[in-house]
Amino acid sequence: MAKCEHQHPGGSVKDRAAHALIQAAIESGELQPGGTIVQATGGNTGISLAMIAKAKGYRCHLTIPENISNDKKELLRILGATVTECPCVPFADPRSYCSRAHAIAKATKGAVLPDQFEHVANAKAHYTTTGPELWRQCGQALDGFVCAAGTGGTIAGVSRFLKSAHSACATFLIDPTGSGHKCFVETGQFASSGSCFIDGIGISRRTANFGTAVVDGAFRGDDREAIEMAYYLLRNEGLFVGPSAALNVVGAVKLARKLGPGSRVATVLCDGGERYRATTFNAEWLASKGLTPKCQGDDLSFVKEDPRHTFELSHEMWSRVISDLVRNLPREWRGTTFNNSNLLGREGFACRLHDLLTRRAFSGEPLVSEDLVDLGQAEDYLRVASNVTTTLEAIHARQSGLGVSRVFSFPSALRMPIAAVVLATDRAAAVRVYIGDGPPPFTPEQERMLAHVGCALIISRGGPPATRQRERLAQEDDDKSVVLCVPSALPDRGIYNLRRAPPSAVDGIVGDGMLLILDENRIRPSDILVVRKRLCTPMTTPVAIQRLEQLASGRVRVAADADAPPPQSELDAFNAHLQELSGTSVDADTPPVCYTAGLSALSALWIALIAGGGADVVMSSTAYGGSSQVTDILAARAPSKLRKHTFEVSGCSQIVDTVRGALNGLLQRASHHDGGSTGSTTVLPRSSRDRDPHEILNGSTTVLFVEAPTNPDMKVPDLPTLATMLAQHAAATGARPLLLVDTTLAPMSRVMAKARSAAPDLPVMVLLSMSKSVSRGLTTAGALVANHAPDAAALLSRARDVGEMLETMATDDQIRRLVDNHVGTEERCAKAYRVAMAVGAHLRATVREHCGATMGLSTVSAEAASNGYASTTISFNLPPPKGTSEQQAAALAQRFVDELCLDKARFKPCVSFGQDNGLVYCTVPATSTQGAIKAEDKAKQEVGGVQLVRLSFPPSLDEEAACQTVTRAVRACYPTAA
Ligand SMILES: Cc1ncc(COP(=O)(O)O)c(C=O)c1O
Structure with a gap:
């Protein structure tokens, strides 16, 4: 059914918006008798405004682009409007028709400039008129409504009304090629590619009007479908309508196909064909665009299958495009880090990927590596989201009908996905998991461990509760509980038809390494994202590639050799190496644990410490x-x-002094039991319920956590002194001590040997992120290494239990890559240090030459480097060029890095x-990788207290070429110098 909006007096659906906007301006007092309505429009809105203004006795001044047809200009003048023609220049240009409208409105007394995009009187008009009329005229029986969006007023008002009248009515958007609305509906983000010729619909920003729409989904429609439909309607129905109306009918066909035979679907016909005599209904114009209609009779085959259906229905198309994708994965996608100059986020990336796959699936053209490279990046770091895992998630999202923002992969089949929900759920609530006839995910001991940081977890056999049962449970749980179930416990044993038959009493589906969120209010995607980014990783890249291969072929691939677990002897050698790097004797009985x-x-x-006696972390x-x-x-x-307590290392602080201050603060707190904050020690707020004055003295651990450097x-902590201080502190408080050293920046620093020289029995652990130098960037991974002290070994064993509980232990493919690449870490670090120092010295000299100032460079000193602390990283604040404004100075670091990165072969x-x-690798700001920079540090950066640029060097670099690039970048940043 089509509502004939082209039969309004003004010839289009815009009569409604124009009338509502004028009425709103009158009611608000903005438009007074004799006032002028100003608007930039070459389209239907102008015609409606001109006509209604005339009828109501107002003046109307329209600015239009000069390229619109003479017919239209003449019509506007006949209707009584003043018309100002403007050159076709970008919107921001003061001569553009938009800028001119603003200028005219400003200069005209009593002028109003109604905004049809942002003023929700537009959507409201459709809510109060179009929607109710349609519902009545359809006999109050409608299964679906679909239309396109320009301002979004029609879809917003009508969809909202229909949902309130009949919530089962499906509401859909049809979005022309090049518009970002479809992507927004599916993922919450705007992204698009291509363009279309149809006037008045499709944009790529969220308008206030569109923001009030309630839509279930979106279809894509293109120029050809619209043209064919315009002729189809003329040929078969005697309807002479414009291309946006035709596209709406294309959407109606798609929705009718989706809802099935017998369903009642409606749309609107926006305007008549008369206005498109020079385009849609002009043979020459059509031929010039390659759009000459080809279909005959009542053949509707030109309306393409909705891709979502195609992927469900046509396995061949789908398999082909996925296997193309797997075969042509860019090399760049397999490392740990990605270029962050074209970062799209998971949603933006998934949108662009969907569009690409759809286009290739339909056209049959091969998908090549360059297509994928051109997409851009989901994230800049593999632990956050890799392009490969995002691809897998996007495909699950598409097949299940959920947006990618609701789909997460994990390195663990079931436990971490459940734990992520447990960790992201209010502690006062419960997570209920229905596991079908599968084995229980956790042992009772593991459940107890998880309970320390999570909410209650209730595991039940069988399928999820029926809606009625859920309601009862909700009462029991104060309506706070979250219900999860495994895919095999779903009534139809699959996740791929959630859109058709969503299990109403389930909030999320967990299993096969995935979490699919059905109820975003109960499981918040943003919380899950934080847990996944910080406590684990997405599924590893090799496993995700295997999954994609399975999706393409339907077969389970036998793991290639590269992903098989390495033989024990290689594993032993790797473990021994980690112990050597950490400076403890090789001990096969307490092997390092890899995550x-x-x-x-x-x-x-x-979590191991929390599950034990608790800890104060300094x-x-x-x-x-x-x-x-x-x-x-x-x-x-x-x-x-x-409890976290902090000390300062930046600026001129001496680490030993500030650590002493922090430990003293802790000591005072322990003896006074006052729970307050002292000196530089920050005590996280605790409620009185949580406070146990004896805890610190009773089995709890004081962890001194330092980074080296x-x-x-790039300061090097004096480990013997710190170790002594911690041992003394422990003796005074009775707390168990643990010296934890993050040696990620200098993996070969043998810190345990250094600590042992001063405090022989002190428990020491090393935290080593191997995602960088040890793995050479081929995988993420992190190790915990314990020294010989029994407490350290016991704690490591508990931390291993936690890793097993969460399934965050390094996977076979990760161990394989570590075992293949760890050898030579020391040499690589030493070499990279030399490279860093050489290029750093060149940088300093060049800066001095070009701006006269001597720039400080944070590096590890030669002495510390020979002592094992060689770091590949340098950081610095560029001195602002003389006479620059504060703003220019603040932008200098980024400017410099941008200049360096023009040399794509060497700087990233x-x-x-x-x-x-x-x-x-070039980072701005340098304080923290992954950009987790705090406000207080930002403030320090502004006064130069925190280094702004961080450069990290590889062991092999064409140093001469790199120095030339540095020179060029310095010259560009200090242009006035000789
Ligand atoms: C000093 C330091 N420690 C730990 C980590 C965490 O390692 P991962 O990224 O492997 O989780 C990083 C990451 O960049 C780091 O820079």
Whole structure:
């Protein structure tokens, strides 16, 4: 059914919006008798405004682009409007028709400039008129409504009305090629490609009007479908309508196909064909665009299958495009870090990928590596989301009908996906998991461990509750519980027809390494994203590639050799190497524990401590952002068990002094039981319920957590002194001590040997993110290494239990890559250090030459480097060129990095370090990788207290070429120099 909106007096649906906007201006008092309505429009809105203004006795002044047809200009003048023709220049140009409208409105007394995009009187008109009329005229029986969006007024008002009248009515958008609305409906983000010729519909920003729409989904429609439909309607129905009306009918066919035979679907015909005599209904114009209609009779085959259906229906098309994709995965997609100059986010990336796959699936053209490279990047770091895992998630999202923002992959089949929900759910609530006839995911001991940081977890056999039962449970749980179920427990045993038959009493589906969120209010995607980014990783790239291959072929691939677990002897050699790097004797009985990433290792350690006697963690305020955040997250989940206290290392602070201050603060607190904050020690707020004055003295651990060297100042902590101080502190408080050293920036620093010289029995652990130098950037991974002290070994064993509980232990493919690449870490680090120092010295000399100032450079000193602290990273604040404004000075760091990164073969705008690929990684700001920079640090940056640029060097680099690039970049930043 089509509502004939082209039969309004003004000839289009815009009569409604124009009338409503004028009425709103009158009612608000803005438009007074004799006033003028000003508007930039060459389209239907102008015609409606001119006509209604005339009828109501107002003046109307329209600005139009000069290229619109003479017919239209004449019509506007006949209707009584003043018409100002403007050149076709960009919107921002003061001569453009938009800018001119604003200028005219400003200069005209009593003028109003109604905004049809942002003023919701537009959508309201459709809510109060179009929607109710349609519902009545359809006999109050309608299964679906579909239309396109320009301002979004029609779809918003009509969809909202229909949903309120009949919530089962499906509401859909048909979006022309090049418009971003479809992507927005599916993923919450605007992204598009291509363009279309149809006037008045499709844009790529969220308008206030569109924002009020309630739509279930979106179809894509293109120029050809619209043209064919315009002729179809003329031929078969005697309807002479414009291309946007035709596109709406295309949408109606798609929706009718989706809803099935017998369904009643409606749309609107926006305007008549008369206005398109020179385009849609002009043979020459059509031929010039390659759009000459080809179909005959009542053949509707030109309306393309909706891709969502195609992927469900046509297995061949789908398989082909996915196997093309797997075969042509760009090399760049397999490392740990990605160029961050074209970062799209998961949603933006998934949109562009959908469009690409759809186009290739239909056209049959092969999908090549360059197509994929051109997409851009989902994220800049593999632990956050890789392009490969995002691709897998996007495909699951498409097949299940959920947006990609609701689909997450994990390195663990079932436990981490469940744990992620448990960790992201209010502690006062419960997570109920229905596991069908599968085995229970956790042992009772593991459940107890998880309970320390999570909410209640209730595992039940069988399928999810029926709606009625859920309601009963909701009462029991105070309506706070979250219901999860495994795919095999779903009534139809699959996730691919959720859109058709969503299980109403289930909030999320977990299993096969995926979490699919059905109810975003109960499981918040943003919370899951944080947990996944900080406590684990997405599915590893090789496993995700295997999954994609399975999707393409339907077969389970036998794992290639490269992903098989390595033989024990190689594993032993690797473990021994980690112990050597950490400076403890090789001990096969207490092997290091490897996790999917450095942060998973750290979170396992924190949870192990929480599950034991609790811990006070004393750490640097500028510690790597991820480490800080993991600590904050877990401290918030278990405030009585994990407390964070900070000390300063940046600026001129001496680490030993500020650590002493922090430990003293802790000591005072222990003796006074006052729970307050002292000196530089920050005590996280605790509620009185959580406070146990005896805890600190009773089985709890004091963890001194230092980075060697520090972030981002590259200071080297005096470990023997720190070890002594910690041992003394432990003796005074009775707390168990743990010295935890993050050696990620200098993996070969043998810190345990250094600590042992001063405090022979002190328990020491090393946290080593191997995502960089050790793995050479081929995988993420993180190790915990314990020294000989029994407490350290016991804690490591508990941290291993946590890793097993969460399934965040390094996977076979990760171990394989570590075992294949760890050898030579020391040489690579030493070499990269030399490269860093050489290029750093060149940089300093060049800066001095070009601006006269001597620039400080944070590096590890030669002496510290020979002592094992060689770091591949340098950081610095460029001195502002003389006479620059504050603003220019603040932008200098980014400017410099941009200049460096013009040399794409050597410099990469991305956070990482120590990879063996010939690339210098350039980060701004430098405080923290992954950009987790705190407000207080930002403030320090502004006064130069925190280094702004961080460059991390690879072991092999064409140094001469790199120095030339540095010279060029310095020259560009200090242009006035000789
Ligand atoms: C100093 C430091 N520690 C730990 C980590 C965390 O490692 P991962 O990224 O493997 O989780 C990083 C990451 O960049 C780091 O820079």
